[in-house]
Amino acid sequence: SYVLTQPPSVSVAPGKTARITCGGNNIGSKSVHWYQQKPGQAPVLVIYYDSDRPSGIPERFSGSNSGNTATLTISRVEAGDEADYYCQVWDSSSDHPVVFGGGTKLTVL
Amino acid sequence: EVQLVESGGGLVQPGGSLRLSCAASGFTFSSYSMNWVRQAPGKGLEWVSYISSSSSTIYYADSVKGRFTISRDNAKNSLYLQMNSLRAEDTAVYYCARFEVGVGAPLDYWGQGTLVTVSS
Numbered sequence: 001s002y003v004l005t006q007p008p009s010v011s012v013a014p015g016k017t018a019r020i021t022c023g024g025n026n027i028g029s030k031s032v033h034w035y036q037q038k039p040g041q042a043p044v045l046v047i048y049y050d051s052d053r054p055s056g057i058p059e060r061f062s063g064s065n066s067g068n069t070a071t072l073t074i075s076r077v078e079a080g081d082e083a084d085y086y087c088q089v090w091d092s093s094s095d096h097p098v099v100f101g102g103g104t105k106l107t108v109l
Numbered sequence: 110e111v112q113l114v115e116s117g118g119g120l121v122q123p124g125g126s127l128r129l130s131c132a133a134s135g136f137t138f139s140s141y142s143m144n145w146v147r148q149a150p151g152k153g154l155e156w157v158s159y160i161s162s163s164s165s166t167i168y169y170a171d172s173v174k175g176r177f178t179i180s181r182d183n184a185k186n187s188l189y190l191q192m193n194s195l196r197a198e199d200t201a202v203y204y205c206a207r208f209e210v211g212v213g214a215p216l217d218y219w220g221q222g223t224l225v226t227v228s229s
Contacts, residue, residue: 033215035154042204042222043154048215086154090213095168098144098156 002091004101011107012077020104022070022087030089032070034063037103038083046085047072074106082108111135111218113205118223125195125227131188131205131220139163139183142208144216145190147201147225157203158190173199195227 005023012018022032032050035043045054047063050070060075074081087101117129131143145157158179159168167179178191188205202222209217 031213035216037154042219043206043216044219045215045217048209048217049213054217084153088154088216092213096156096170097168098146098159100146100154100156103153 001094001096002099006101006104009105013109018074018077020072020085022101027070028066032065033088034072035086036083079108113220115220115223118225120226122229126193129190133186138186143188144206146204149201197227200227
């Protein structure tokens with residue numbers, strides 16, 4: 001089955017740019033979605049179809065996807081962005097089609 | 110406003126059974142595929158099961174196949190997860206989540222989750 005690999009943790013100072021990667025075999029051929037989860041809360045969709053933002057998500061959040069790596073970029077990071085972030089794809093070739101990455105803990109220093 | 114409200118969680122002994130429910134409102138439930146996703150304490154998200162809008166297509170994670178059954182009642186706007194032969198490793202918060210319409214679509218709405226604890 002398809003595997004998505006994320007770094008366990010990323011640290012960034014306030015006001016700087018955070019980049020969270022999601023690796024997968026030829027992931028550039030798939031649509032990647034990103035979720036933010038804060039402690040004790042349900043996940044929230046922050047980027048869908050690689051680079052689209054749902055309404056209400058700040059423009060500071062952006063995404064890209066090419067080759068074997070998708071990237072969630074958070075510009076001008078704020079303390080409130082500290083959370084766990086998960087990438088997700090649909091693997092149409094599998095009977096386990098919903099695949100999540102292991103998650104990345106973003107720490108704002 | 111789209112709402113997904115899970116219920117049915119609780120404490121159950123190993124080998125026991127539990128039925129989770131997810132009540133949907135604010136959208137045409139019968140038009141959307143649905144999922145159960147779980148999260149063990151301190152761990153990441155784990156997809157559990159998928160059901161298409163008409164129940165014609167169902168998938169399960171290997172970890173629950175043969176023990177869990179997903180179903181839905183479109184007339185009642187409800188999603189279910191029947192969990193049998195529960196194990197300690199099934200302890201988790203269980204979320205229901207809606208797939209946006211379209212191939213490879215995102216999970217655009219999630220419930221608040223219900224906690225299942227499997228322990229003697």
